[in-house]
Amino acid sequence: MKAFQLTGLREMALRDVPDPQITHPTDVLVQIGVVGVCGSDIHYYTSGRIGSQVVEYPFTVGHECAGTVLEVGSAVTRVRAGDRVAIDPAMTCGQCDQCQSGRENTCRELRFLGCPGQAEGSLSEYVVMPEHSCFPIADALSLEDATLSEPLAIGVYAVEQSGLARNARIGILGMGPIGHSVLLPALHAGCRDCYCTDLIDSRCAAATRAGAAWVGNPQHQDVVAAIGERVPSGLDLVFECCGQQEALDQAVALLRPGGTLMIIGIPETDRISFNPDQIRRKELTLVNVRRQRGCVQKALDLISAHPADTARWITHRYPFSDTPAAFDLVAGYRDGVLKAAIHFAK
Numbered sequence: 001m002k003a004f005q006l007t008g009l010r011e012m013a014l015r016d017v018p019d020p021q022i023t024h025p026t027d028v029l030v031q032i033g034v035v036g037v038c039g040s041d042i043h044y045y046t047s048g049r050i051g052s053q054v055v056e057y058p059f060t061v062g063h064e065c066a067g068t069v070l071e072v073g074s075a076v077t078r079v080r081a082g083d084r085v086a087i088d089p090a091m092t093c094g095q096c097d098q099c100q101s102g103r104e105n106t107c108r109e110l111r112f113l114g115c116p117g118q119a120e121g122s123l124s125e126y127v128v129m130p131e132h133s134c135f136p137i138a139d140a141l142s143l144e145d146a147t148l149s150e151p152l153a154i155g156v157y158a159v160e161q162s163g164l165a166r167n168a169r170i171g172i173l174g175m176g177p178i179g180h181s182v183l184l185p186a187l188h189a190g191c192r193d194c195y196c197t198d199l200i201d202s203r204c205a206a207a208t209r210a211g212a213a214w215v216g217n218p219q220h221q222d223v224v225a226a227i228g229e230r231v232p233s234g235l236d237l238v239f240e241c242c243g244q245q246e247a248l249d250q251a252v253a254l255l256r257p258g259g260t261l262m263i264i265g266i267p268e269t270d271r272i273s274f275n276p277d278q279i280r281r282k283e284l285t286l287v288n289v290r291r292q293r294g295c296v297q298k299a300l301d302l303i304s305a306h307p308a309d310t311a312r313w314i315t316h317r318y319p320f321s322d323t324p325a326a327f328d329l330v331a332g333y334r335d336g337v338l339k340a341a342i343h344f345a346k
Helices: 037-049 144-149 149-160 176-189 199-211 221-229 246-256 278-279 297-306 307-311 320-331
Strands: 001-010 009-017 026-037 064-072 083-088 128-130 133-137 168-175 194-199 215-216 236-238 256-265 285-288 314-319 339-343
Touching: 001 194, 001 320, 009 064, 009 320, 026 083, 026 144, 037 320, 064 128, 064 144, 064 149, 083 144, 083 149, 133 297, 133 314, 144 149, 144 297, 144 307, 149 176, 149 236, 149 256, 149 297, 168 176, 168 246, 176 199, 176 236, 176 297, 176 307, 194 199, 194 221, 194 246, 199 215, 215 221, 221 246, 246 256, 246 278, 297 307, 320 339
Parallel strands: 168 194, 168 236, 194 215, 236 256, 256 285, 314 339
Antiparallel strands: 001 009, 026 064, 026 128, 026 339, 064 083, 083 133
16 A cells, blocks of 8 residues: 655655554454644654654654545444544553553553554555544544544543633633644633634634634733733633643743643653742642543534534645645645645545
């Protein structure tokens, strides 16, 4: 089969690789139809690593995907050949202490599509996934819609983990796809006002259209002061979605005493820092978000219920043959890109 593989920093090549095979009774062979380009894919493309996960070339990235089932193992009952499915890229062992305690997202034997040292990614014609990673999609949803369930599931999970209460005032720092994936479930959970920031004006405009109460660009104004004027007592929750030290500092300043910082963004650096005097005196709660658990179907249901809200997320579409161009676009934040989708030929 054909796969686009990373061959060096900012280098990709279309290569012939072996077809994946069903080897376990619970395996499902899927023909990929659409892949979304994620920020983590771009980290591997531009720097070759995320923390301890380092690319060994050549390597296939990609994990936001959906496709059509071609073949199933002898024990599969959840899907059958011909079904269109969204794919949860996490492949958990189900046996370790984390899985047994309901923490599959921190599985000690986790394999994740497109993660170095774990599993080749979905920028290929076919993948084999365990049955539990395959979610049949409603007839009304396109494969493109279904790819959004992966980032949206992270947002749904983050909102659930935050304990967001109705009428809460929240902040979302970084309005890329993950920021939007937090905003949608937060609004539907009943938050009172959402204050959003981003360094890209087109993303600020998109956040306004999506229902944010206020949006600001830190390059043009003091966002901490501007939000402080509107909410002098401080925000109840802040979701940090861009992985930047400046945003973490802003989040600490924006939170009220007793507030909660949800850390979702992936920093490109090995260390981040906090002012201990500020977080101690405010008695802030810091919560790290590790992908998601149990939220893919919830995300699909949310997409089905509010298709217009998610339809705006995908701003650019490319054929599989133009995958490098899609990666260059997203890596350069060009042309107002929010999310790029790569379509395979039918």
